[in-house]
Amino acid sequence: MYQHTLFGAYINAIILLLLQRVLLLVASDVDALCACKILQALFQCDHVQYTLVPVAGWQELETAFLEHKDQFKYFVFINCGANVDLLEILQPEEDTFFFICDSHRPINVVNVYNDTQIKLLVKQDDDLDVPAYDDIFRDEEDEEEDSEDESDGSEPSEKRRRFEEEVIERTMKRRQRREWEARRCSAMVMFDLAWIMSKDLNDMLWWAIVGLTDQWVQDKITQMKYVTDIGILQRHVSRHNHRNEDEENSLSIDCMRIAFEYDLRLALYQHWSLYESLCNTSYTSASLKLWSVQGQKRLQEFLADMGLPLKQVKQKFNSMDVSLKENLREMIEESANKFGMKDLRVQTFSIHFGFKNKFSASDIVYATTSLMENIEKEDSETTNFIKALDSLSRGNLDKLHQGLDLAKKQLRAIQQTVASCICTNLVISQGPFLYCSLMEGTPDVKLFSKPVSLCLLSKYLLKSFVCSTKNKRCKLLPLVMAAPMDVEQGTVIMVGIPPEVESSDKKNFFGRAFEKAAESTNSRTLHNHFEMSIIELKTEDRSKFLDALISLLS
Amino acid sequence: MAAERGLELVRELHRAAGGHLPPFRTEEMRQALEEMRALYERNQADVSEAKSGRTDLIFLIRFRHCCLLRNQRCLLAYLYDRLLRIRALRWEYGSVLPNTIQFHMSAEEVEWFNRYKKSLATYMRSVGGEEGLDLTQDIKPPKSLYIEVRCLKDHGEFEIDDGTTILLKKNSQHFLPRWKCEQLIRQGVLEHVLS
Numbered sequence: 025m026y027q028h029t030l031f032g033a034y035i036n037a038i039i040l041l042l043l044q045r046v047l048l049l050v051a052s053d054v055d056a057l058c059a060c061k062i063l064q065a066l067f068q069c070d071h072v073q074y075t076l077v078p079v080a081g082w083q084e085l086e087t088a089f090l091e092h093k094d095q096f097k098y099f100v101f102i103n104c105g106a107n108v109d110l111l112e113i114l115q116p117e118e119d120t121f122f123f124i125c126d127s128h129r130p131i132n133v134v135n136v137y138n139d140t141q142i143k144l145l146v147k148q149d150d151d152l153d154v155p156a157y158d159d160i161f162r163d164e165e166d167e168e169e170d171s172e173d174e175s176d177g178s179e180p181s182e183k184r185r186r187f188e189e190e191v192i193e194r195t196m197k198r199r200q201r202r203e204w205e206a207r208r209c210s211a212m213v214m215f216d217l218a219w220i221m222s223k224d225l226n227d228m229l230w231w232a233i234v235g236l237t238d239q240w241v242q243d244k245i246t247q248m249k250y251v252t253d254i255g256i257l258q259r260h261v262s263r264h265n266h267r268n269e270d271e272e273n274s275l276s277i278d279c280m281r282i283a284f285e286y287d288l289r290l291a292l293y294q295h296w297s298l299y300e301s302l303c304n305t306s307y308t309s310a311s312l313k314l315w316s317v318q319g320q321k322r323l324q325e326f327l328a329d330m331g332l333p334l335k336q337v338k339q340k341f342n343s344m345d346v347s348l349k350e351n352l353r354e355m356i357e358e359s360a361n362k363f364g365m366k367d368l369r370v371q372t373f374s375i376h377f378g379f380k381n382k383f384s385a386s387d388i389v390y391a392t393t394s395l396m397e398n399i400e401k402e403d404s405e406t407t408n409f410i411k412a413l414d415s416l417s418r419g420n421l422d423k424l425h426q427g428l429d430l431a432k433k434q435l436r437a438i439q440q441t442v443a444s445c446i447c448t449n450l451v452i453s454q455g456p457f458l459y460c461s462l463m464e465g466t467p468d469v470k471l472f473s474k475p476v477s478l479c480l481l482s483k484y485l486l487k488s489f490v491c492s493t494k495n496k497r498c499k500l501l502p503l504v505m506a507a508p509m510d511v512e513q514g515t516v517i518m519v520g521i522p523p524e525v526e527s528s529d530k531k532n533f534f535g536r537a538f539e540k541a542a543e544s545t546n547s548r549t550l551h552n553h554f555e556m557s558i559i560e561l562k563t564e565d566r567s568k569f570l571d572a573l574i575s576l577l578s
Numbered sequence: 579m580a581a582e583r584g585l586e587l588v589r590e591l592h593r594a595a596g597g598h599l600p601p602f603r604t605e606e607m608r609q610a611l612e613e614m615r616a617l618y619e620r621n622q623a624d625v626s627e628a629k630s631g632r633t634d635l636i637f638l639i640r641f642r643h644c645c646l647l648r649n650q651r652c653l654l655a656y657l658y659d660r661l662l663r664i665r666a667l668r669w670e671y672g673s674v675l676p677n678t679i680q681f682h683m684s685a686e687e688v689e690w691f692n693r694y695k696k697s698l699a700t701y702m703r704s705v706g707g708e709e710g711l712d713l714t715q716d717i718k719p720p721k722s723l724y725i726e727v728r729c730l731k732d733h734g735e736f737e738i739d740d741g742t743t744i745l746l747k748k749n750s751q752h753f754l755p756r757w758k759c760e761q762l763i764r765q766g767v768l769e770h771v772l773s
C-alpha cells in the first residue's frame with residue numbers, strides 16, 4: 025500500500041538485481057517538474073536507466089503507456105494517476121509496477137488497497153481518512169448472506185426489497201467515499217526520499233522549495249499547511265546553508281546558497297519596477313481596488329504614505345536609490361497595515377549564485393509556469409515542457425530570463441482582463457456559483473486557453489470580485505470560468521475554483537460536479553486534465569451544461 | 579604538361595578540409611597517367627637519340643624526367659591522403675559507412691577499407707582478454723558512464739546490441755549508458771543534455 029521509505033530500497037533493488045529501466049510519466053505543472061528534477065538527480069546518482077515522457081493529460085498518459093508497455097516493467101507517475109482506478113484504465117501485465125507520487129486529491133481507494141502492483145508515495149503522518157478496508161469491501165459478502173437468509177425466510181417480499189435497497193445504497197455510499205487529505209507537494213515527497221537515502225543536495229532542496237511555492241501561488245494549499253511546510257524546509261535550509269554565517273569558512277560568492285526571507289508578497293518585484301509589481305499582484309490589486317479611479321488614487325496615497333517618490337518607484341527595482349531600498353520591507357508592511365493589507369509579507373526562500381543572480385522562489389514559479397504555457401512560438405506542448413524543465417537548472421539562465429519576461433506579460437494580461445471583467449460586470453451570479461465567460465475578441469484571450477493560466481486568472485478574478493462586491497452572499501460562492509480554447513474546433517475550456525473564504529480547506533468538488541453534469545446532458549466534454557476541475561467542452565453544449573450544473577448544485 | 583592535372587588533384591584535396599572525402603577523380607587520374615606515359619615515351623625516344631650523338635637533347639630529357647617525378651609525387655600524395663581520410667572515417671563512423679561516402683570511393687579504396695577494417699578488428703580482438711576491446715569507443719576519456727540525452731526528432735524504435743529497444747519520440751529524455759547513445763548523437767537524432 026504505502027511505500028515511502030522503501031522506495032529507496034526498491035530503486036536499489038532495481039539497479040543491482042534487475043538492471044531494469046524505468047519510465048517516468050510527468051504531468052505538466054511546476055510541482056511535477058521539480059519532483060521530476062529531484063528524481064532524475066537521484067537516478068543519475070545511482071545509474072538507473074530511465075526514460076522521461078511528458079504527459080499533459082489522460083489521453084497522452086494512455087498513449088505513452090501503450091507505446092512503452094512492452095519495454096518497461098517499472099513506471100513512475102509524477103502528479104498524475106492517483107485519482108482514478110489505474111489498473112482498470114491501463115490494463116497492465118501482472119509483473120508491471122506502478123509508483124505514483126501525486127499531489128492531487130482525492131486518491132482512488134482501489135489505488136490505496138492494491139498491494140501488489142500499485143505503490144503510492146505518500147507521507148505516512150499526513151492525516152488520512154482512509155475508510156477501513158472492511159467497510160468497503162466486506163459489504164458485498166454481507167449483502168449476499170443477508171439476501172440468502174431472507175429468501176429462505178418467510179418475510180413479505182416488499183419488506184425484503186426495501187431492506188435490500190437500503191443495503192445497496194449504503195454500499196454505494198461507502199464505495200464512493202474517497203480519501204481527502206491535505207495535499208503534500210510531490211517535490212517535497214521526493215526531497216524527503218533523497219534525504220532518507222542521504223543523497224540530498226542544496227539543488228534538490230531548492231527544487232522542493234519551488235514545488236511548495238508553486239502550490240501556494242496556485243492557491244492549492246491552506247496557509248497553515250504552507251507555513252508548516254516552510255518550517256520543515258527551513259530546517260533543511262539551515263542544515264545545508266550554515267557556512268555563510270561563519271566569516272572564516274564562508275563559501276565563494278559563486279556558490280549557490282539558499283536563504284530564508286520574510287519577503288514581500290509582490291510578484292517579481294525585484295525584476296520589475298515596484299510600481300508595476302504593486303499593480304499586477306493580485307493581493308495588492310484586489311485590496312486597493314486598482315481597477316477603479318478611486319483605487320488608483322489609493323495607490324498614490326499608499327506610495328506617498330511610505331515616502332517613495334513616483335519617479336523612483338516606476339524605474340527598475342535594481343536602480344532604485346539604495347537608501348529607499350534599505351528598509352523597504354518594514355516600511356511597506358507598516359503602510360500596508362494602514363490600508364487593510366495585513367498579509368503583505370510572506371515567509372519564503374531566495375537563491376543566490378554569483379553577484380547578479382538573486383531569485384525568489386515565487387519568481388521561479390511564475391517564470392516556469394509561463395515557459396510551460398508559452399503561446400508565442402506555437403511549439404508543441406512537449407517542447408515547452410522541455411524548455412521549462414531546462415530553465416530549472418542553474419546553467420540555463422537565458423531561459424529563466426525569457427520566462428521572467430513572459431511572466432511579466434502574463435501578469436499584466438491577467439490584471440487587465442480582471443479589471444475589464446469587473447468594470448463591465450462580466451461576473452454573474454448563477455445561484456449556487458458565480459460564472460464568467462471570456463469572449464473571443466478579448467485581448468490576450470489566447471493566453472487563457474491554457475489551464476494553469478486560466479486557473480490563475482480565475483483566482484485573481486474571484487479575489488478581486490470578493491473585494492468589489494457588496495453582496496454578502498456572493499462573497500461565499502465558488503467561481504466557474506470559461507474561455508475559448510480552440511476557435512477552429514469550437515471548444516471552450518472551463519475551470520471551477522472553490523470559494524474565497526478565510527478558513528477554506530481548498531477542497532475542490534467541481535470535478536465530480538462537472539462529470540455528473542456532462543453525463544446528464546450528454547454534452548461532448550473532454551476530461552483530459554489531471555486536475556478534475558478543468559474540462560474542455562464544445563461551445564454549443566455550453567448553455568445546457570451550465571443549466572445542468574446549476575440544477576445539480578442548488 | 580608540367581603536372582598541372584596532378585596539381586589540380588592535390589589542390590582539390592587541400593580545399594576539402596576537415597576530413598571530408600571528395601569523389602574519386604578517375605578521369606583526371608587517367609589523364610595524368612596518360613600525360614606521364616606520353617612524357618615517358620618521348621623520353622625513351624630521345625634517350626636513344628641522345629645515346630647516338632645528339633647531346634643537346636639531354637636537358638629536354640632531364641626536364642621531362644623532372645615532370646614525370648613531379649607527376650608521380652602529386653598522384654601519390656593524392657592517393658595517400660585519400661587513404662588517410664578513409665582510415666579516419668572508420669574511426670568516426672564505425673564499420674558501416676553511409677552510402678554517400680561510399681559513392682566517393684573507388685573500387686580499390688573500398689577494397690583497402692575492408693582490409694583495414696579486418697585488420698583493426700583482428701587487433702581489437704587480440705587485445706583486452708576474451709571479448710576483445712573496442713578501441714573506437716570513447717576516443718576522449720568520458721566524464722561519466724551514463725549520459726542524459728534528449729530526442730530531437732521522432733526516430734521510432736531503436737534496437738541496441740544487447741536487445742533492448744528504446745522508443746525515440748520527439749522531446750523524450752533518456753538516461754542511458756554512453757556507448758549506446760554515441761552513434762545516435764553523431765547522427766543528430768539525440769542531443770546530449772548538460773545540466
